[in-house]
Amino acid sequence: MNKELLELFQQTRKESLHICKPLEIEDYLLQPADFISPPKWHLAHTTWFFEAFYLSKKEDYSEFDATFNYIFNSYYESLGEKVLRSNRGNLSRPTVQQMMEYRAYVDKKMMDYLQKDELTEKEVEVLEIGIHHEKQHQELLYTDIKYSLGTQPLQPPYKKVFNLDEKQQLPHKWISIDAGLYKVGYDGNGFSYDNETPQHQVYLDAYFISSKLVTNAEYIAFIEDGGYQNVLLWHAEAWDWIEKNQIELPLYWRKIEGQYYNYQLSGLASVDHNLPVNHISYYEAFAFAQWKEMRLPTEFEWEVACNKFDYGKRWEWTESAYQPYPGYKKAGGALGEYNGKFMVNQKVLRGYSVATSQDHARKTYRNFFHPDTQWQFTGIRLAK
């Protein structure tokens, strides 16, 4: 078992560097909004995680640089003072080069221990969480790089030829699910986050769920029917958000001489009518569903039906608020800060997206964001 984990560890660490390869050194520092972290910070923080939760427990480990704990801790209040999130872009030091040396140092030490030790159960758990944590940050690397380049005046492409896996969808049909008691949540043997457990039963009324994500063509129809101007389609807080930010189009879209364009990782391009709409906030997803006189599925409706449709192109907003499952216990200590403390004011997204690490997909996986979040690869599936 050590061996598989070890390979997964190595492959994961390599992948993060691979994602950053097209970047210029200057790009590693970008933080154009508070919710964005600079690529340098992602690479260092995921490394710090292994140092703080794994290596630092070893008596003979000596840390690479004592100041990094303060600098690359993210949100673990219980692990001491940390740099304000909004100041991550103000750290020019350590340099990218020094951060790369830090990664190499930690990788080397991890491999040394992983190769020689019999891992305790706790260590396996920490290692698995560390790997999955880094996979999450790989997705954030894509979303944050896209935002940091796509909101610059020159909108430089990340890579001139670059395609996330955007193959076409199958035709739409309505999938019908009967009323009844269903089991939801994780009970497998592999890795899962604490928020997916315990498995439990829910009762669902009969419902229909679409086999296909809403396309750009459908969303354009909403725009052109005045969807962004019709207050009755929106939540009260959504309307405030629309007005304050003067939102009239999805993130990264522009209308130039009557045509719709959107920024892609390969640069600015015409909106492809057949692709699923992308970078949609929950507020927009809800308003679109209202306009269609349908609704979004709950997270359990989604989970129960998901074997019957294709998913994995977009994170899919559900109507469900992010809340603990019955009997949920959060982990003790600093790791306990991981999921539970975000269980308020956020909506659950299900599935995964073209930017998600493939091993990261799991039908019980619960992603969560505030309802105004747009910079993730998010889309809309309808239910009724």
Add this chain to the structure above:
Amino acid sequence: MNKELLELFQQTRKESLHICKPLEIEDYLLQPADFISPPKWHLAHTTWFFEAFYLSKKEDYSEFDATFNYIFNSYYESLGEKVLRSNRGNLSRPTVQQMMEYRAYVDKKMMDYLQKDELTEKEVEVLEIGIHHEKQHQELLYTDIKYSLGTQPLQPPYKKVFNLDEKQQLPHKWISIDAGLYKVGYDGNGFSYDNETPQHQVYLDAYFISSKLVTNAEYIAFIEDGGYQNVLLWHAEAWDWIEKNQIELPLYWRKIEGQYYNYQLSGLASVDHNLPVNHISYYEAFAFAQWKEMRLPTEFEWEVACNKFDYGKRWEWTESAYQPYPGYKKAGGALGEYNGKFMVNQKVLRGYSVATSQDHARKTYRNFFHPDTQWQFTGIRLAK
């Protein structure tokens, strides 16, 4: 049937004036925070509701003052421009006297129509909603007056002798509920809001729920154990709220020479250890439950068990986010703006409080507020 409704209408309209009787004219304008509305505005807005949704449909009705629609509309975007919520306290005109005349005029007109007409089904519905709407505002009168007087430097009492119904609670015991399928939501014949429907089934795991609300004595133990300083007990957003607002005690509490005092509608007084803790935000309720190593009930756990315990002293925070029930349809037109558009970022509270109009209580009633709300009469019931 007209007769009962008519009496309820009259009694409700009278009650609003009764609540305001101890006020000075100056008090009618107070709006010390954006979430507070001045008493004058409450009295006028509840009147406007009957004018806008009932009287204005009558061909022979002539309105009291055409400008009032603009001034006393609250949040109905679809009914035209309105005064910014935060500017309600800046309206000295109409005067209190003119507003009273407006009330009298509308009451007179309403009685005229109610006495002579055969009410249509739609009219009965509007009338019922209008009455319940006013009862809600009666509770807001208490909460807003308490806030407006209690946060002034001189903390004037609302009435020197005044007691909401604060009789003692019965001793604590754990009520045990079996796992199973339960029906929740409203299916009666009387009045209910659209958000309580449709009735539907939910599956609940077995659970225990306390027969008694958390008392001030218990809450003081939490305070004195450093509850407000222990980051691990709080949601991430709760901790930001604590830090930004430097919160160390519940709203209206002060610690003077080692003793706890709180502002009551009858003035500043020692905290009564036996009473249920009051003016608690969801954030605080959750942190308290964490500290107890228990949790808050969901809204359905509460509804299924509520016949087995006493309630009605405090609005009780539940763990449930405010979301539509399966199959929920919001009403058409302006009335449709009533509940549905608030179904994001809010938590459900169940029961009712000592400040609630008695006829307003209903075991399926879903109250909702943002998780940082403190100025309502809110408390804590534990589950496990």
Add this chain to the structure above:
Amino acid sequence: MNKELLELFQQTRKESLHICKPLEIEDYLLQPADFISPPKWHLAHTTWFFEAFYLSKKEDYSEFDATFNYIFNSYYESLGEKVLRSNRGNLSRPTVQQMMEYRAYVDKKMMDYLQKDELTEKEVEVLEIGIHHEKQHQELLYTDIKYSLGTQPLQPPYKKVFNLDEKQQLPHKWISIDAGLYKVGYDGNGFSYDNETPQHQVYLDAYFISSKLVTNAEYIAFIEDGGYQNVLLWHAEAWDWIEKNQIELPLYWRKIEGQYYNYQLSGLASVDHNLPVNHISYYEAFAFAQWKEMRLPTEFEWEVACNKFDYGKRWEWTESAYQPYPGYKKAGGALGEYNGKFMVNQKVLRGYSVATSQDHARKTYRNFFHPDTQWQFTGIRLAK
């Protein structure tokens, strides 16, 4: 001398009440912006001034209410804690009636002392400052009432028939002043503020100053020539202010079907082309002068020339920043907080306006406001 002062005291106190006579009780609480104080506060604060600086020095004086020192202190940091300026409108208590009793009590006590005592030099000084302080607040009563009523949706008039002294101006001519050394500042025997002293010499180059204030007709020409849209006419900070507040017209102006209207204390009315433009910020005055290819006078150019023209309709913006005169010493103790601590980031205005108490006018008088201030009765005189 006691007698004259005593009469001035009585007349001044009476005048403040006279100004408030047309108000409804509700109007006494209005504070629609932080820079506005409610009429009740003005009446109480000017009373508090006599209590704090005069009566409280008397051994046998017993104060009306010990809490009022905290409530009606304005900005005297050295006299202890005070209510946040922005919370003045949240004080419903003491009521208007109680505040009136406070005024009567203090007036009675003042008269008792003034009639029986031989006043010390210090007491005369305090009394004079107190009277002039109240006259300043009388002007603020007009400006604040105008703002509080004029920005309400219904724009109620203060008094349906009401004219401040708006007689027409004489025709324009250029007054020529020779270069030379001039004395400026106060050296008389009567009352003056510390900021007008010491008298000193300044050297002025030759200049021309207009005999007439800029009229509404001239200002409309500026508006219609795109003055508010031409960035080159404005200071950088002015342009930020224009953009942030979307300013296109002077305060209280509206354009309705091609016609200009402005709110007056007697209600909304057509703009009178012949009157001097009113409620102009320094930013606007400067931009207008740029547009005319002229400039504003300095405060010393104004003072040296003022005997040769009519003034007293508008406070007149000068190009001079508010700074201490050479050799300026601020008064000791709390009274020393009066003027000196505002000597940064403000511009000097000279003359007086139709809203100013007549006895308050003095050609060396230095009024001062931030350059974005609009709610005073301010206008433009050009120089070149």
Add this chain to the structure above:
Amino acid sequence: MNKELLELFQQTRKESLHICKPLEIEDYLLQPADFISPPKWHLAHTTWFFEAFYLSKKEDYSEFDATFNYIFNSYYESLGEKVLRSNRGNLSRPTVQQMMEYRAYVDKKMMDYLQKDELTEKEVEVLEIGIHHEKQHQELLYTDIKYSLGTQPLQPPYKKVFNLDEKQQLPHKWISIDAGLYKVGYDGNGFSYDNETPQHQVYLDAYFISSKLVTNAEYIAFIEDGGYQNVLLWHAEAWDWIEKNQIELPLYWRKIEGQYYNYQLSGLASVDHNLPVNHISYYEAFAFAQWKEMRLPTEFEWEVACNKFDYGKRWEWTESAYQPYPGYKKAGGALGEYNGKFMVNQKVLRGYSVATSQDHARKTYRNFFHPDTQWQFTGIRLAK
């Protein structure tokens, strides 16, 4: 004459690169506060200035990159849309390398024209302004780099061995100046900014001015006497600034175990008691002078006396607001935006500092900043 200018041009361009030599690529992007610009931006913007105001007037010039006009314009509203100042740090592209190529391209083109052309008078003027503009930005490079490195958690030194010219001051004496008429402002033949003209006369009362800047030792005495806690020493707006930002020490100072340290470009070090205090806002300079029962000189007192004392270590705050001289005319076109539009809400500083380009010093030079500015190399000279 072309030759001298040409050498000055070359030397100036080289010096900017020299200042940036110790930086890492990552440092070129830093913008930790809105008032800071990243080094890359300074280098590009000073280059853009020559392109926009000189090269672009040449018919046969083809620009390096058409997008740079938008990106590296600073505040010239009349030259078209520009990147928000606060977004300068979010531009990773062009890269540092590309910006260096831009500099080289513009330098080459400039040299070509300068060597072959007979310069028009207008061109000489633009060239001189461009050179002085770049020298100003060289000083900003020092101040911005110091801020960007000194406020990072690790406080990396700019260069481990680095001394700006901090030689000791001569002993203090009071310089006495007689009352009289003095000429101030620029009338020489060399370069000056428009705001230093026209030369004109001012009348000054007799005064004393110190020969020596206030030292760290003297400033520590102010700190330890509670200067930062004594409200009576401060302007009202200064006190708000102190409270809002919790200021207790000058910028870059820390107190560690009773000792004072400050960040220098060579890293953190003990405060040297003999050096002139540095990084002082006008608010602090004024409060210090109040505490000493003295005052700051006016800009004219400074100019008239400056030949009698040593200056050039710190920019010296004066009591004078930044205002136009009598008869001041701002230049036409975009260059006219250079100085005049900032003439409000700022204070004049005189002299120059150890971070100023030497050729940039001129006794009539008027520097100006808002009164809360700390990150410049600013100090205090007293007068009485």
